[in-house]
Amino acid sequence: MNLIQRLRQWWLQVTCPTEFLCDNCKYDHGDVCARPERPNATKCPDYRPRG
Numbered sequence: 001m002n003l004i005q006r007l008r009q010w011w012l013q014v015t016c017p018t019e020f021l022c023d024n025c026k027y028d029h030g031d032v033c034a035r036p037e038r039p040n041a042t043k044c045p046d047y048r049p050r051g
């Protein structure tokens with residue numbers, strides 16, 4: 001992950017409107033995400049807001 005990508009990811013995480021990233025993440029359904037942090041991730045390199 002380059003600096004721009006890291007800054008973008010940081011910004012996405014600090015602007016997340018929910019306590020846990022997973023509650024606002026487009027990968028939080030079914031078997032799409034198998035990360036151990038789910039469902040209570042507060043940091044996650046794969047987090048993407050639902051759009």
Ligand code: SF4
Nearest residue numbers: 022025033035044046
């Ligand atoms: S990708 Fe990260 S933030 Fe999204 S559901 Fe999985 S663990 Fe949660």
